[in-house]
Amino acid sequence: MKIGIIGLSSVGKTSLFNALTKSSASVAGGRNSAPNIATIKVPDERIDKLSEVYKPKKTSYANVEFVDIAGVIPGGAASASSADSNLLNNIRPVDVICHVIRVFDEECELLTDPVNIVSDIKKINDELLLSDLAMIESRISRMNLKKKTPAAELEEKLLEKLKAHLEEEKMLFTLELTPDEIVMLQGFKFLSQKNQIIVLNIDEKYIKTDIGSKYSEALAYLKKLNTPHIQISAKIEMEISQLDGDDEKMFLEENGLAEPGRNRLIRLAYEVLGNISFFTAGEDEVKAWTILKNDNAHEAAGKIHSDIQRGFIKAEVVSYADFLEHGSVEKAKAAGKSRLEPKHYIVVDGDIINFRFNV
Ligand SMILES: Nc1nc2c(ncn2[C@@H]2O[C@H](COP(=O)(O)OP(=O)(O)OP(=O)(O)O)[C@@H](O)[C@H]2O)c(=O)[nH]1
Ligand SMILES: [Mg+2]
Known part of the structure; x- marks a missing residue:
């Protein structure tokens, strides 16, 4: 499973990436920089328990790959710049999008704007949507240059349906498709068709609070979009990621947290993708396998x-x-x-x- 971390510039994507993967990628960023990539094992206390009993030679957790992609610049999809299209292409192979939104307004040189969750979500989603629209338009115009087979006729009809949906400024993940249509579209890897999780990167002063009442309008918007969200403080998660065992436990307790945000986020990504785990267990190996519900x-x-x-x-x-x-x-x-x-x-x-x- 590949999870892509995307969002506007300086919203805490790399901080979150570092926290999730215990990495130390530079938070300096830059739009031409290659994505940061790291694979982590999926924490699962059931595997821990099975290993305790079997004491196997090898314990294998499920894996998740995180890809931290440079900040998306509004207006990029419409420009012809290769930096912008490279950036969007980095998003193409991921299975699920983790869309980071800034909900901290700490003094920061670059960030003078107040928090605006809805407008920030729209800025990024517009880019994904426009990139898909451009791809569809170019595909249709190329198809029109050739004599059409029945299969091509079917494809064009479907692409026209997608185009109409996008032109109403609706993301493709909100369009109902038949299993056959899904198969037909697989090769395109449309960006707005990918499932998203909105990560509200909250100011650490809110970690013990549900920010729902403060940002109720934003949450209503997410509900309407049918997009799940999770609130995490990337800053706190960075601190957690540097602790082990008992120290981590103590820190979590002191901050009133039941578990690291990393665990919550991975579980949610599993759920969004419809993934579940089954186990094989023996003296040689205890192993988690990922399958679909x-x-x-x-x-x-x-x-x-x-x-x-x-x-x-x-x-x-x-x-x-x-x-x-x-x-x-x-x-x-x-x-x-x-x-x-x-x-x-x-x-x-x-x-x-x-x-x-x-x-
Ligand atoms: N107060 C506060 N600052 C944060 C938080 N997360 C990130 N920052 C700060 O915001 C700045 C940008 O963080 P990054 O993690 O580099 O953000 P990014 O989204 O990867 O930025 P680009 O890759 O440049 O687009 C850094 O100075 C961080 O210290 C947070 O939860 N709270
Ligand atoms: Mg970054």
Whole structure:
């Protein structure tokens, strides 16, 4: 899973990136700079617990890659500058967009404007939208130069529908598409079609408060857009990221936080993408595997190895809750809590699976 951190200039994107990935990328920024990239393991206390029991040689968490992209300049999508199109192209490969909004108004040389959440969101979303519109227009005009096949006719009709939607200043993620249409559009990787999470980078003085009442208009706007949001203080998260174990725990407690914002953000990104985890556990390795909600046991097997999928016999499943209650998978089994499931079984988040297969 790739998460792209985007936003206007100097809103705290790199600070957030550093906090999330325990990196130390320069916060100086600059619009021509290459994106900062780092992969982190997804914190999951279920994996911690499984490892405690199995004491495996290797523990493998799920991975998430964060990409910190230079600030988007309003008006860039309409300009022909290669810096602007490079910048927008850096967003293209990501699975989910983490859109950072400045909600701190500390004295800062560059930032004299008061906080304006709605206007800031629109500035960035307009860029994504205009870039998609330009791409569609150029594709349609190129198609018009050639004799059209039936497949091309279908594609053009669909692109015209998207174009009309964008011309009403609506993001593509708000357009309902059929599964066939989604497949047809996959190659384009439209920027406004990507799911977004709005990260409200709040002033540290608000960390114990829900800023909902202060910025109710902005939250109503997000609700209407159907975009999830999360409030985080990048500054505080940077401090947290420098602590370990007990120090981290103490700091969180002192600040009235249940867990680092990093965990909340990754969970939300998982949810937005419809991702869930299942586990394999043994003395060699305890491992988390990422699949989509509603994937079946046969598809889950394919994540591990094509041989396991091909030779699939049954999935031996113990739920995480049963594992926890009985203290180990073996004890849960002895208590009759293990199920033998067929290919079409829909895997549940947290299932501990042992695949039986024959090749
Ligand atoms: N008060 C306060 N300042 C912050 C916070 N987050 C970032 N800053 C400051 O804002 C400035 C910009 O931070 P960056 O993390 O570099 O922002 P950016 O969005 O990556 O900036 P560009 O990459 O240049 O677009 C720095 O001086 C930070 O110290 C915050 O939560 N509170
Ligand atoms: Mg930056």
